[in-house]
Amino acid sequence: MAVYLFVLILVFAYLSGVVEVLDNGLARRPPMGWMSWGYYMCGVDCDNNPHKCLDEKLILSVADKFYTEGYQEAGFEYIIIDDCWSEKARDDNGRLVADKKRFPRGMKYIADYIHKLGLKFGMYTNIATKTCMGYPGSRGHFEVDAKMFAEWDVDYLKVDGCFVKEDYLNTAYIKLGAHLNATGRPMVYSCSWPYYIQFIHHKKPDYGAVSRHCNVWRSYHDVATSWPVVKAIIAHYATQYEHLYRFHGPGHWNDPDMLIFGTNSLTDSQSRVHIAVYAMLAAPLLLSCDMNSLNTYEKKLLLNLDLIAIAQDPLGVMAKPYVLQYSVTLWVKPHLPRKGDKYHSVSFALVNLSKDETTVSFIPGHYGLNSTDGYTVMDIFAQVFIKNISLSDSFQVSLSAEDSLIYTMFPL
Structure with missing residues (x-):
């Protein structure tokens, strides 16, 4: 004994x-x-x-x-x-x-x-x-x-x-x-x-x-200074969301590996995709580059505090992907600030991984918005407010090839 x-x-x-x-x-x-x-x-x-x-x-x-x-x-x-x-x-x-x-x-x-x-x-x-x-x-x-x-x-x-x-x-x-x-x-x-x-x-x-x-x-596999490798990482997290999201949050993070800004590997639009998805995933943002080689636009993205606020939101929610059409995914992420205790702000990242420009439409109210007073919409990359919407309003967006847009809806 x-x-x-x-x-x-x-x-x-x-x-x-x-x-x-x-x-x-x-x-x-x-x-x-x-x-x-x-x-x-x-x-x-x-x-x-x-x-x-x-x-x-x-x-x-x-x-x-x-x-x-x-x-x-x-x-x-x-x-x-x-x-x-x-x-x-x-x-x-x-x-x-x-x-x-x-x-x-x-x-x-x-x-x-x-x-x-x-x-x-x-x-x-x-x-x-x-x-x-x-x-x-x-x-x-x-x-x-x-x-x-x-x-x-x-x-x-x-x-x-x-x-x-x-x-x-x-x-x-x-x-x-x-x-x-x-x-x-x-x-x-x-x-x-x-x-x-x-x-x-x-x-x-x-x-x-x-x-x-x-x-x-x-x-997942190591990143490399290559756009196809970045696309493969994004595709992995889109398909594996259901296996990964429940273990992800403050103190415990899925890591899709480093950002390859500053390596002359990405176009401006590909850079938007890279950082948009990482921000929506609430992923670590770890650069790997010669810091002297970051171009003006890459630096602008990295210092976009509206984008960083999504990436660093205290709730730490991993965005959920929805396939809108071939090669176009809508990533949806609720976050702070809240109106009261139940109306979250929600960010929507539209990601086009194809080599063709495309037009997509979606109704944000179908993806978790719940404030009947409506929302005001901010274009995160442009850092401007663009309009107010109701729960039934539709968005129609033209997406360039291999590009991303992020809209954040703040409850009114």
Whole structure:
């Protein structure tokens, strides 16, 4: 009996630690910031390819851009270093070491620099013995690495899942999260857990478990600097909405991967589609680019505070897609402000993924509007109010090829 009680106490103690991870009070709104991988990838050949160099100078320059050019005020705050940041071997004490040539002053120096600007710092590891690109991973070192990230004042940890079996994925993310929590350092916990379960091991992810143990999770393939890849991500979230939306909300977010603005990959209209869908999904908005390469229009979109308000709405509702006609989807998202306690504002994003211009019509009142006093309508990209409507009024809209429009209806 004594042994049985002892085991129960151990189990309870372990689960109590995990439960604290589940409600760590972080990421109450989808994280916004910058992440190195999408554009810089494993940028270690700095001598031959200095424009794709992942080093201290790059990370500090992103922080400076956020601070001086309005991105921080718009909500962009996390600056996250992805894979390939370390030396190829741990030190004699079993600790990870930042690449001595590319990060000569170490990660604590970078964290301090970023924090002095009022921004937040993120890093990367993998739950295997090696990262996806062959650098030292955290398997066998969860406690040591968690303490190290805490000592470096990391605010966000992206954790990959390459090179491990399904059963290990289903336990390792929980265990590493518990060790992160035990440090007492608040760190947003970003997992790739469901992606590897579904697309590498071809099993159905347990999104209930994922959402209980992670703040952010990847559930589809990596983005690339390619419009067809962005379209594939959008199509995935449209078809998988019913499987994903119920696990999504404050503190727990589906992550469709990075924004590829600033990479010369998208037209202006494609950029509108990219950010419109991400905003409607209440997805993390993490740029991956040379911040000096953002064009004027991309910067205008990123600093459109009416658009950011939809993306960062405190309710965190993941927009529901409705197919209006071939390649045209209507995404519908209720959000604040409310009139009274029951009349939400609602945003409607019309997204045309085809290469042809088209005309569509819809009646907003058929998609969740309920104020009989009517609504006033704002064009979010133009940032102008255009008219008032009743519940029975119809909208007819001309959509250019591969383009999007967003209308927000505020209850009168």
